[in-house]
Amino acid sequence: MKEILVEEIIAAVERLCIEANYDLSADIMTGFHQALKVEPSTLGREVLERLIENAEIAHNERVPMCQDTGMAVLFVEIGQDLHVVGGGLTEAINEGVRRGYDKGYLRKSVVKDPFERVNTGDNTPAVIHYDIVPGDALHLVVAPKGFGSENMGGLKMCKPSEGLEGAMQFVVDTVDRAGGNPCPPIIVGVGVGGTMEKATYLAKKCLLREVGKHNPEERLAKIEEELLDRVNRLGIGPQGFGGITTALAVNLEVYPTHIAGMPVAVNIGCHATRHKEITLQGREN
Amino acid sequence: MGEAIRIETPLTQEKLRGLKAGDNVLLNGIIYTGRDAAHKKMVEALEQGQDLPFEMNDQIIYFVGPTPAKEGQVIGSAGPTTSGRMDAYSPKLIPKGLTGMIGKGLRSTEVIEAMKNHGAVYFGAIGGAGALIAKRIVSAEVIAYPELGPEAVRRLVVKDFPVMVIIDHEGNNLYESGKALYRRHKE
Numbered sequence: 001m002k003e004i005l006v007e008e009i010i011a012a013v014e015r016l017c018i019e020a021n022y023d024l025s026a027d028i029m030t031g032f033h034q035a036l037k038v039e040p041s042t043l044g045r046e047v048l049e050r051l052i053e054n055a056e057i058a059h060n061e062r063v064p065m066c067q068d069t070g071m072a073v074l075f076v077e078i079g080q081d082l083h084v085v086g087g088g089l090t091e092a093i094n095e096g097v098r099r100g101y102d103k104g105y106l107r108k109s110v111v112k113d114p115f116e117r118v119n120t121g122d123n124t125p126a127v128i129h130y131d132i133v134p135g136d137a138l139h140l141v142v143a144p145k146g147f148g149s150e151n152m153g154g155l156k157m158c159k160p161s162e163g164l165e166g167a168m169q170f171v172v173d174t175v176d177r178a179g180g181n182p183c184p185p186i187i188v189g190v191g192v193g194g195t196m197e198k199a200t201y202l203a204k205k206c207l208l209r210e211v212g213k214h215n216p217e218e219r220l221a222k223i224e225e226e227l228l229d230r231v232n233r234l235g236i237g238p239q240g241f242g243g244i245t246t247a248l249a250v251n252l253e254v255y256p257t258h259i260a261g262m263p264v265a266v267n268i269g270c271h272a273t274r275h276k277e278i279t280l281q282g283r284e285n
Numbered sequence: 286m287g288e289a290i291r292i293e294t295p296l297t298q299e300k301l302r303g304l305k306a307g308d309n310v311l312l313n314g315i316i317y318t319g320r321d322a323a324h325k326k327m328v329e330a331l332e333q334g335q336d337l338p339f340e341m342n343d344q345i346i347y348f349v350g351p352t353p354a355k356e357g358q359v360i361g362s363a364g365p366t367t368s369g370r371m372d373a374y375s376p377k378l379i380p381k382g383l384t385g386m387i388g389k390g391l392r393s394t395e396v397i398e399a400m401k402n403h404g405a406v407y408f409g410a411i412g413g414a415g416a417l418i419a420k421r422i423v424s425a426e427v428i429a430y431p432e433l434g435p436e437a438v439r440r441l442v443v444k445d446f447p448v449m450v451i452i453d454h455e456g457n458n459l460y461e462s463g464k465a466l467y468r469r470h471k472e
Contacts, residue, residue: 040467041463041466041467043307043449043463047411050411050414050417050447051411051413051414053414053417054411054413054414054415054416054417055416057416057417057420058362058416061416063352063355063358063361063362063416063419064352064361064362064415064416065362065413065414065415065416066362066364066412066413066414066415066416067349067350067351067352067361067362067363067364067366067415067435068350068364068366068415069352105352105353105354105355105361106352106353107350107351107352107353107361107435108434108435109350109435117322119434121434147367148366148367148389148390148412148413151367179390179391179460179464180389180390180391180409180412180460181367181369181389181390181391183389183412183413233468233469233470234464234468235463235464235465235466235467235468235469236464237463237464237467239389239409239411239412240389240390240391240409240460240463240464241409241449241459241460241463242459242462242463242464242465242466242467243463243467244467270412270413271413272413
């Protein structure tokens with residue numbers, strides 16, 4: 001059985017937390033430039049130009065692009081033939097978050113209890129989603145999530161009779177209600193099917209997909225295209241100042257569900273939708 | 286986009302009455318920061334008849350919780366937070382003389398009514414442009430509630446701080462007019 005030391009995991013998480021907050025991913029930057037060419041609103045174009053400038057400053061000066069450096073969300077795939085040595089995996093991930101948010105001068109935005117609301121001071125704990133997969137590698141995705149956008153998501157337990165149109169209308173209405181709050185241009189993650197929590201998990205996971213890449217299944221890709229068109233007809237535009245660039249992408253994932261239901265979840269990512277990943281290989285012991 | 290209007294704080298009634306929704310404004314002078322926890326404390330202070338951390342008359346509050354400053358920086362990244370969470374508190378501060386708020390996102394009817402009744406303006410800063418905005422902040426000093434960390438009340442001095450008038454003192458709203466202009470129904 002191959003092994004991996006917790007120190008290696010801690011160091012990787014630390015680095016990913018910082019890089020995710022300093023370096024806007026290339027696909028979103030490309031999305032800004034493409035939007036700039038077609039956006040008819042002068043205010044909208046001005047916003048896009050400033051967002052590009054902001055991302056360049058953050059990258060060059062090694063500072064966070066946004067002050068809301070998020071709650072750390074991790075998607076972890078652990079190979080079933082890999083042995084973590086030297087401590088617990090969850091503890092190692094939280095230690096990596098603790099170090100990353102300290103060394104990277106990132107904002108500590110986590111409160112220990114939702115009612116008492118006292119800051120934990122180190123941005124832990126993270127929200128961690130584990131998946132056990134074949135093999136002996138560890139795949140880590142760090143996706144810090146700001147709450148300007150997180151607060152604007154929604155879930156509807158649709159009736160099967162509402163069908164595809166009902167699901168699509170809920171997505172469009174959710175984006176419409178959000179207006180300028182989630183810092184458009186946004187990425188819209190849509191999860192349909194499964195159970196209540198499965199749909200919301202899928203909606204969040206969709207935000208990791210590269211902007212411009214569609215669902216590999218053609219009928220779902222077509223739905224994504226139609227949703228993007230309808231969302232961009234709302235008129236919200238960059239920052240909600242009016243325009244046709246409300247979203248850069250709508251990403252959809254589906255899952256088998258129950259005969260009696262059709263859960264539809266929408267998770268909105270801001271224009272600084274952040275995620276960095278790494279695959280760590282196990283070593284022979 | 287129209288030529289930017291330079292405004293020196295404090296934001297008096299005379300100055301704010303010249304501003305219209307959609308105006309591009311560069312703010313100069315002192316502004317104060319405050320977000321969820323600081324607003325809660327300020328309103329509690331008011332209700333208990335205590336003093337506020339600063340004299341509210343003709344002042345501007347920026348809804349922000351910056352990242353920690355690195356060495357050599359005045360302040361960390363400092364973009365606006367979602368203003369809607371302050372909707373429960375702003376209508377209590379506006380009658381005390383608050384004339385400007387800077388944030389992002391929608392405001393409630395109660396806030397807009399208070400703005401119209403007492404004379405106040407809601408500015409939008411670009412959400413998520415925290416690195417860019419920080420460059421327009423010349424100095425930052427915590428003046429109240431240091432225990433709140435990023436949520437402490439700070440006195441900022443800003444130079445050509447870029448904002449947009451979202452809602453003016455007459456209640457005209459760029460979020461509504463901008464959206465209406467570009468909203469298209471399916472052909």
